[in-house]
Amino acid sequence: xxxxxxxxxxxxxxxxxxxxxxxxxxxxxxxxxxxxxxxxxxxxxxxxxxxxxxxxxxxxxxxxxxxxxxxxxxxxxxxxxxxxxxxxxxxxxxxxxxxxxxxxxxxxxxxxxxxxxxxxxxxxxxxxxxxxxxxxxxxxxxxxxxxxxxxxxxxxxxxxxxxxxxxxxxxxxxxxxxxxxxxxxxxxxxxxxxxxxxxxxxxxxxxxxxxxxxxxxxxxxxxxxxxxxxxxxxxxxxxxxxxxxxxxxxxxxxxxxxxxxxxxxxxxxxxxxxxxxxxxxxxxxxxxxxxxxxxxxxxxxxxxxxxxxxxxxxxxxxxxxxxxxxxxxxxxxxxxxxxxxxxxxxxxxxxxxxxxxxxxxxxxxxxxxxxxxxxxxxxxxxxxxxxxxxxxxxxxxxxxxxxxxxxx
Numbered sequence: 001x002x003x004x005x006x007x008x009x010x011x012x013x014x015x016x017x018x019x020x021x022x023x024x025x026x027x028x029x030x031x032x033x034x035x036x037x038x039x040x041x042x043x044x045x046x047x048x049x050x051x052x053x054x055x056x057x058x059x060x061x062x063x064x065x066x067x068x069x070x071x072x073x074x075x076x077x078x079x080x081x082x083x084x085x086x087x088x089x090x091x092x093x094x095x096x097x098x099x100x101x102x103x104x105x106x107x108x109x110x111x112x113x114x115x116x117x118x119x120x121x122x123x124x125x126x127x128x129x130x131x132x133x134x135x136x137x138x139x140x141x142x143x144x145x146x147x148x149x150x151x152x153x154x155x156x157x158x159x160x161x162x163x164x165x166x167x168x169x170x171x172x173x174x175x176x177x178x179x180x181x182x183x184x185x186x187x188x189x190x191x192x193x194x195x196x197x198x199x200x201x202x203x204x205x206x207x208x209x210x211x212x213x214x215x216x217x218x219x220x221x222x223x224x225x226x227x228x229x230x231x232x233x234x235x236x237x238x239x240x241x242x243x244x245x246x247x248x249x250x251x252x253x254x255x256x257x258x259x260x261x262x263x264x265x266x267x268x269x270x271x272x273x274x275x276x277x278x279x280x281x282x283x284x285x286x287x288x289x290x291x292x293x294x295x296x297x298x299x300x301x302x303x304x305x306x307x308x309x310x311x312x313x314x315x316x317x318x319x320x321x322x323x324x325x326x327x328x329x330x331x332x333x334x335x336x337x338x339x340x341x342x343x344x345x346x347x348x349x350x351x352x353x354x355x356x357x358x359x360x361x362x363x364x365x366x367x368x369x370x371x372x373x374x375x376x377x378x379x380x381x382x383x384x385x386x387x388x389x390x391x392x393x394x395x396x397x398x399x400x401x402x403x404x405x406x407x408x
Contacts, residue, residue: 021084056238075127142182149333154332167315194281227283334374336375
């Protein structure tokens with residue numbers, strides 16, 4: 001109860017402060033009424049869906065849209081308040097100066113300036129419109145990112161070997177089969193040798209995957225499709241009536257992945273052969289700082305050798321520095337996901353790459369390397385919670401392996 005009282009007081013004060021920008025510009029009652037109705041509907045909608053939220057069901061599309069609209073409003077108002085707060089600091093300083101300089105006793109605090117309020121509102125419209133755009137277009141704005149990486153221990157037979165990596169499908173969030181099919185067709189157009197999926201195929205329950213199996217089973221790769229589990233794939237974020245229900249859910253997820261044509265690697269490795277050479281695909285269960293740590297890299301690599309060229313699939317990029325980077329078996333290329341790039345940020349190649357998620361993860365999107373060891377963090381194919389993407393678009397990664405191994 002105290003939590004709700006605090007929330008109500010906080011947002012009432014927050015909304016009142018943001019409202020000052022509107023009030024400064026106009027006293028038109030119709031405009032003020034429309035503003036209050038929009039704010040009330042957005043806050044009321046989120047409150048309603050929060051009160052009826054059922055962890056046994058998890059995120060629904062309705063809750064996602066309610067959250068998305070709230071975030072659009074909140075971030076825009078945060079921008080508005082920032083301008084008003086800076087103006088208020090100036091107003092107070094100016095008022096105190098005038099009070100002691102001119103012996104003013106009444107109304108010594110200067111009035112708000114319409115110009116500042118207009119700038120605040122225009123600035124606030126930028127994140128508001130961006131987040132709305134992200135909900136209705138950005139979430140399915142698939143981008144193919146291509147990289148070429150060279151290794152001195154990659155067998156010559158694998159020179160030019162193409163990998164397509166996808167991650168964080170979160171199929172429980174999808175609501176448009178046509179758009180998802182477009183993304184799957186885009187993956188197939190890359191004509192890669194293998195498709196590697198790095199976890200989080202659902203939000204909470206395996207049943208979320210059922211309506212999408214027929215689409216994802218059309219993924220094609222001549223040398224195989226391999227997958228691992230992410231933190232959302234264990235059913236840990238849902239309420240279950242019994243342990244057996246949770247186990248049945250997990251078994252259904254394993255069965256569904258197999259039906260889609262993926263070979264799920266649970267702390268296991270698999271050789272891919274080409275002519276007289278081979279490379280190893282290593283897949284571990286989820287291992288992440290602050291999350292479930294079921295991944296066992298030693299177990300996963302026990303049947304392969306140090307000299308083998310290895311591609312590690314591990315959902316959480318924090319695993320790279322914690323274990324993979326200095327592992328005895330020498331991991332050449334690590335593929336991860338998990339971060340989603342927070343589904344929000346700014347990326348202009350060669351100029352800027354920023355997202356709030358950088359404060360949580362050192363490696364959060366794209367290619368990283370330490371010498372000849374590489375990590376790619378995929379930005380994710382789907383989305384979670386906020387039903388959209390702004391600046392950090394859904395990603396299909398295509399990596400071409402190049403060999404610098406000398407001819408024998």
